[in-house]
Amino acid sequence: MNVDALDLLATSVLLINEQGDIEHANAASEDMFGRSRRQLLGQQAAMLFEQPEDLKGSISRAASGRFADVRQSASIFRPPASIEVSVTSVALSGQPWPVLIEIREIEQRLLADRNHRLVEEIETHRQLLRNLAHEVKNPLGGLRGAAQLLEAELPEASLTEYTQVIISEADRLQALVDRLIGPQRVPLHAKPVNVHEVCERVCALLQGEFKNEIVLVRDYDASMPDVPGDAARLMQAVLNVARNGAQELALQPARTGEAPAKTLTFRTRVARQVMLAHRQHRLAFELTIADNGPGVPDNIKDRLFHPLVTARPGGTGLGLSLAQDFVQQHGGIIEFDSRPGCTEFRIVLPLESQ
Ligand SMILES: Nc1ncnc2c1ncn2[C@@H]1O[C@H](COP(=O)(O)OP(=O)(O)O)[C@@H](O)[C@H]1O
Ligand SMILES: [Mg+2]
Numbered sequence: 008m009n010v011d012a013l014d015l016l017a018t019s020v021l022l023i024n025e026q027g028d029i030e031h032a033n034a035a036s037e038d039m040f041g042r043s044r045r046q047l048l049g050q051q052a053a054m055l056f057e058q059p060e061d062l063k064g065s066i067s068r069a070a071s072g073r074f075a076d077v078r079q080s081a082s083i084f085r086p087p088a089s090i091e092v093s094v095t096s097v098a099l100s101g102q103p104w105p106v107l108i109e110i111r112e113i114e115q116r117l118l119a120d121r122n123h124r125l126v127e128e129i130e131t132h133r134q135l136l137r138n139l140a141h142e143v144k145n146p147l148g149g150l151r152g153a154a155q156l157l158e159a160e161l162p163e164a165s166l167t168e169y170t171q172v173i174i175s176e177a178d179r180l181q182a183l184v185d186r187l188i189g190p191q192r193v194p195l196h197a198k199p200v201n202v203h204e205v206c207e208r209v210c211a212l213l214q215g216e217f218k219n220e221i222v223l224v225r226d227y228d229a230s231m232p233d234v235p236g237d238a239a240r241l242m243q244a245v246l247n248v249a250r251n252g253a254q255e256l257a258l259q260p261a262r263t264g265e266a267p268a269k270t271l272t273f274r275t276r277v278a279r280q281v282m283l284a285h286r287q288h289r290l291a292f293e294l295t296i297a298d299n300g301p302g303v304p305d306n307i308k309d310r311l312f313h314p315l316v317t318a319r320p321g322g323t324g325l326g327l328s329l330a331q332d333f334v335q336q337h338g339g340i341i342e343f344d345s346r347p348g349c350t351e352f353r354i355v356l357p358l359e360s361q
Pocket of ligand 1 (some may be wrong): 246255275300301304316317318322325327349
């Protein structure tokens, strides 16, 4: 690793030795911590944060190589106030330093506001669509019934071709409308759910549907505790997100030679100090579903979780809106990040409150 190159980064990066001491600090970390590089070197990295114990834990876990990376939120006291940051501890292999930590400032309030706005916006849309769906549902039933009566009266059997079109289209619309009205808001009966089992069931379904077209990769945190939740709804949410990735990959031309295989990755991690729905949670569950497909089209990125937003031929645009709904019922959120070749959907659920 060329450590000088780290000075070109806008995020601050520290290289840490086995004892947790800072051996290298890039230029951006001088600004971040308000100290010169000389002051930073040789210090215990964890002591730079207001939660040294939490940080010590994740740095030593990364140093032991048990985890590829650990992301958590923390704060730094930079007079006159504390600033919220997101810290990622990365285990390095084959480098003189066992751990790299990256610190980014997060606009915590902005993030919470954005999530909150998103939730409200989606709820408004959903309500609107539900009302519309109810309006469509009743006349649809009448239409279908009338077509059936008409069919019985037709003088020529060949004419039923037309009534059949009416009936099957009415059925198709009916199914769409039912999905829009959505499952009744039955209260959530949370039980401990083993999320790896949920992921495995989703993988089995996708394997059946996509056969050898895509490679499924599991990167599970074996220490993950059970998540309180409704297994069926969580599974539907995971399936809706994962299936989109698989579908995008399957649409791509076959990759040959040097090109990386079409891969869908399921990664689970425990995250610390996560803000969800205006509440700070000590522990949260994070499932990242990543694919190396073409990415979410730019023109739908900011409305992706709204119902009926789709860029897929034959798509309904209901998958992600339902998934977001189910995850929000658990007090969590689905976020995403996408660029060509790397799309990540992250399902975050609260595990333990402060
Ligand atoms: N992993 C992904 N890669 C690229 N595009 C995606 C991905 N996931 C979702 N999308 C885009 O989001 C749209 C909405 O998804 P969704 O709500 O599940 O509806 P649908 O799958 O019926 O289109 C999709 O049509 C697709 O364009
Ligand atoms: Mg879908």
